[in-house]
Amino acid sequence: MARKTGSHSQTTGPRVRAAAATLFARHGFAAVSMRQIAAEVGVQAGALYLYTPDKQTLLFDLMQSHLEELLAAWGAEPKGDAPCGRLVAFVRFHIGFHLARPEAVFIAYMELRNLSPENFRAIEALRHRYEDALEGILRAGQADGSFHIPDTRLATMALIAMLTGVTNWYREGGRLARAEVEAIYCDMALKAVGATG
Amino acid sequence: MARKTGSHSQTTGPRVRAAAATLFARHGFAAVSMRQIAAEVGVQAGALYLYTPDKQTLLFDLMQSHLEELLAAWGAEPKGDAPCGRLVAFVRFHIGFHLARPEAVFIAYMELRNLSPENFRAIEALRHRYEDALEGILRAGQADGSFHIPDTRLATMALIAMLTGVTNWYREGGRLARAEVEAIYCDMALKAVGATG
DNA sequence: ACCATAACTGAACGCCTGTTCAGTTCAAGA
DNA sequence: TCTTGAACTGAACAGGCGTTCAGTTATGGT
Structure with a gap:
């Protein structure tokens, strides 16, 4: 499986940022994993790297x-x-x-x-x-x-x-x-x- | 090897707390590992558990x-x-x-x-x-x-x-x-x- | 001098980490 | 209708995590 139906870079990008903001604020940057952010967005961890070069830059x-x-x-x-x-x-x-x-x-x-x-x-x-x-x-x-x-x-x-x-x-x-x-x-x-x- | 010369619980306990305080303050609780604290004290990670039940309690x-x-x-x-x-x-x-x-x-x-x-x-x-x-x-x-x-x-x-x-x-x-x-x-x-x- | 034990090691446990990548799927342009 | 490439998966990488524990060593009390 890959690429779900109706998915778009234009919506996923902001959702990654929003999920990261929520989780970073709640648990702290160091305590949040890329996999948690990905799960919040409904995506696999690897997909995050289409929208940020790394966690630090996020x-x-x-x-x-x-x-x-x-x-x-x-x-x-x-x-x-x-x-x-x-x-x-x-x-x-x-x-x-x-x-x-x-x-x-x-x-x-x-x-x-x-x-x-x-x-x-x-x-x-x-x-x-x-x-x-x-x-x-x-x-x-x-x-x-x-x-x-x-x-x-x-x-x-x-x-x-x-x-x-x-x-x-x-x-x-x-x-x-x-x-x-x-x-x-x-x-x-x-x-x-x-x-x- | 075990137990270094001149070691005492009475000095190691406070040193664990001091090292933890310094590292937590500098890098944040979640970003600091028990192994880092132990290294700062000059001890193996396992030894920390003689002075605290776990990281959270520390x-x-x-x-x-x-x-x-x-x-x-x-x-x-x-x-x-x-x-x-x-x-x-x-x-x-x-x-x-x-x-x-x-x-x-x-x-x-x-x-x-x-x-x-x-x-x-x-x-x-x-x-x-x-x-x-x-x-x-x-x-x-x-x-x-x-x-x-x-x-x-x-x-x-x-x-x-x-x-x-x-x-x-x-x-x-x-x-x-x-x-x-x-x-x-x-x-x-x-x-x-x-x-x- | 000896012994009990406090103090500590070093290896192991299962699990999680950020990041990469070959492969898969869907949507849009020609 | 076919092709192209953007969007995404799923597995893998090497390494680190907190914690446990059997075993080892130095020390203080006798």
Whole structure:
């Protein structure tokens, strides 16, 4: 037997990525075998190699496309001029974007150590660009007096850690709706950077 | 051949745990083999089973003892009565304790999904007790008017995520000394909970 | 000096790993 | 209708996995 009826590269490729994302997020990259991914897709393990050169690249591609999507989405986000408004936009965007893709977020934060050195550098560079977006806002606010921050780099790291932490405990249908969470985190973020007004 | 000269259970046991901690933190639980741990200790793989019933328990014991140490250390920490002072004490304690044991922290936060269900519950319970310690401070401050927090549970999760994030970027001998980092985070934490004064 | 036993080895168990590849099947283009 | 090649199978590769255990050795107590 070979090739099932009605099969197409165009659907199998994405399904491989989706299955890998789900399994990597749930059990971790190292704990998931190519055969498990293949079974999830409904295919033999060998067929996966039509869609990825190897397991490592499969992981890298998931992380890279997640971070590129993140940067593109933030770039397309409408944001005002004033640092306060931009910070609020960032907080809402970050929480919304991350809560919408818990699997990708989990992988991007947990599987860094499973990347080869060169892949790691590429991912780190993308992540750094995102951090810089927030730091730019904080610096602008510091410069025009809207914020009062002892150290913009530390505040950047602190805020991102705080915001990303939401994905660790938020559950759809829980005590608070997403909009309430966003509002509360906006409040805390603004206070933390000593926003005036 | 068997039993090397000068070998003792009392030294080998801790060395197994130390080697496991280092390797788990660096490569992840699933990616580390018992043979690698044994090699690090300078022993054959079979000898590890004199010190742990299996690999899973080795992980669990590392996490459990880390969290119990954390709770005991916080219990022994001198802390004032006023919520502001207690929050400052918590921030300094948390950062100090975590920066002193980066491996254990990494494992405790990254390897939760590799625990068996019952082991997971036990670890979660310990972690919850620690979170409650912070939430108690925030609630006390909310009650006596020192803090202004929309939601104490969310603020708890936000602060812990923010503080623990330090371990992701802090490097000994970097731009800022540990005390400076602690001071800056105290400032941000107090602001974030709307501390008066 | 001797012995009991704690500490450890080395080989084996069955099973799983990522990856390759010759062979098979189906769908679409001519 | 025939042919071509994309899509996929199934078996194999060499090696690694966690764990067990009979056997060996050094040590502390007598």
